Amino acid sequence: MKLSTVAKLLSQDQTQVEIETKGWVRTFRAKRFIALNDGSTINNIQCVIDFENTDEAILKRITTGAAVHIKGTLEESQGKGQSVEVKVTTIEILGDSDPEEYPIQPKKHSFEFLRENAHLRTRTNTFSAVMRLRSSLSFAIHKYFNENGFYYMHTPIITGSDAEGAGEMFRVSNLDSKNPALTENGDIDYSQDFFGKETNLTVSGQLEAETYAMSLGKVYTFGPTFRAENSNTSRHLSEFWMIEPEVAFMDLAGNMDLAEDFMKSVLSYILEHNKEDLEFLEQRLVQEDKSKPQAERSDMTLIEKLKFVVDNNFKRVSYTEAIDILRNCKPNKKKKFKYLINEWGADLQSEHERFLVEKHFKCPVILFDYPADIKAFYMRLNDDGKTVRAMDILFPGIGEIVGGAQREERLDVLKEKMAAINIDEKELWWYLDLRKYGTAVHSGFGLGFERLVMFATGMSNIRDVIPFPRTPQNAEF
Ligand code: 4AD
Numbered sequence: 001m002k003l004s005t006v007a008k009l010l011s012q013d014q015t016q017v018e019i020e021t022k023g024w025v026r027t028f029r030a031k032r033f034i035a036l037n038d039g040s041t042i043n044n045i046q047c048v049i050d051f052e053n054t055d056e057a058i059l060k061r062i063t064t065g066a067a068v069h070i071k072g073t074l075e076e077s078q079g080k081g082q083s084v085e086v087k088v089t090t091i092e093i094l095g096d097s098d099p100e101e102y103p104i105q106p107k108k109h110s111f112e113f114l115r116e117n118a119h120l121r122t123r124t125n126t127f128s129a130v131m132r133l134r135s136s137l138s139f140a141i142h143k144y145f146n147e148n149g150f151y152y153m154h155t156p157i158i159t160g161s162d163a164e165g166a167g168e169m170f171r172v173s174n175l176d177s178k179n180p181a182l183t184e185n186g187d188i189d190y191s192q193d194f195f196g197k198e199t200n201l202t203v204s205g206q207l208e209a210e211t212y213a214m215s216l217g218k219v220y221t222f223g224p225t226f227r228a229e230n231s232n233t234s235r236h237l238s239e240f241w242m243i244e245p246e247v248a249f250m251d252l253a254g255n256m257d258l259a260e261d262f263m264k265s266v267l268s269y270i271l272e273h274n275k276e277d278l279e280f281l282e283q284r285l286v287q288e289d290k291s292k293p294q295a296e297r298s299d300m301t302l303i304e305k306l307k308f309v310v311d312n313n314f315k316r317v318s319y320t321e322a323i324d325i326l327r328n329c330k331p332n333k334k335k336k337f338k339y340l341i342n343e344w345g346a347d348l349q350s351e352h353e354r355f356l357v358e359k360h361f362k363c364p365v366i367l368f369d370y371p372a373d374i375k376a377f378y379m380r381l382n383d384d385g386k387t388v389r390a391m392d393i394l395f396p397g398i399g400e401i402v403g404g405a406q407r408e409e410r411l412d413v414l415k416e417k418m419a420a421i422n423i424d425e426k427e428l429w430w431y432l433d434l435r436k437y438g439t440a441v442h443s444g445f446g447l448g449f450e451r452l453v454m455f456a457t458g459m460s461n462i463r464d465v466i467p468f469p470r471t472p473q474n475a476e477f
């Protein structure tokens, strides 16, 4: 007989049929009722044992966490809470659990505890729902780009260019750490290292993606990126996944349109395809909200929030306008911000971004035309000589979720900007070549995948939306 998933059984109309399924026991009560889950859905199927005709030794082995193989008949359920159930004819224990030691007991666990048991945490409803949504979002991202004429490009993970300036890097080396080769000056001699030069894990695939945009037209990357910053926040990982589209002949306005359409599309996809998981996570948040003071409770449910983003325009605001709003806002005047906004040119902290999105505009915001001094060298300089064609997208509850720009396509301007921050032209000779041979306006952005998953699931800590988080002082598993 063909094995059925729990999802398939639960959605099957025809009852009184023989079925066969495998999964893990979530609970076993009254020596009769197994709640079985196999990961195919948030819902368990109830499997009813005829305990009088089942060996006592087998009954003892049906414990939370055990893997079982069940054969039986699918029947209309007598009990509440499910439409069908399985009347078990045979049960085989595939893998025993240990009811005393098994960490995932059928009770509420703290997220901290589950992080320490990240290898088992997807056996809970919350984490299985989050990870199914993560998978769905990845698929929706590839689908969007595929349907819109983009090519998927794999940018290198080990990079030899350390000039991107997006963050601190992790070195990749196989030199003997106790006794590394040294130069005459006593510095580490990377010419004797594996690649004959200093190499690092990439912080972004953007510069390489630009090379492909300038030949294939529309490309995107979706891969892991690494940052060695010591940021122990609920929104930073040392290893995270980033989606980076890059498009030739597209300016900043086109970049904003693309980002907005793309984000709405992937969120619509999960609203359509992951209803049960979203409903479960929504209920979890409703319960969590009840224990919070009134002022901190959210005014929209998770699904309302997602629909709101899909159905409303993102507000487009220049950095200069944003600074005016921030300078004159209550928390700034009353010195409630940790970093007060005094003048144009100030870098925005997450407290400012969240004020703009959550308190002032109450919708996703695209900030653009930032001061050149606080943004990367490759962003296109505006005619005012002091701002660049940068854009950041800010989301409620998250802050910055996307960072991007129209790229500087003029060779002379790019060289000047590199010289000003001491980037050696030899280091990025290939990047400059793009401006020498057939240069053109082009733009792109980076979406932090885990921040998107946080928004989509309502999870408040980024460590809970990636299977095995890497953060400072933590690389277990
Ligand atoms: O703003 P960032 O640093 O932009 C870039 O790397 C550009 N090269 C992207 C491009 O234009 N192609 O990073 C982009 C996004 C951020 O907006 C944020 O969502 C996410 O990546 N991000 C992080 N996510 C988790 N942990 C971290 N440490 C992150 N740093 C950035």
Ligand code: MG
Binding pocket: 400, 402, 403
């Ligand atoms: Mg950024």
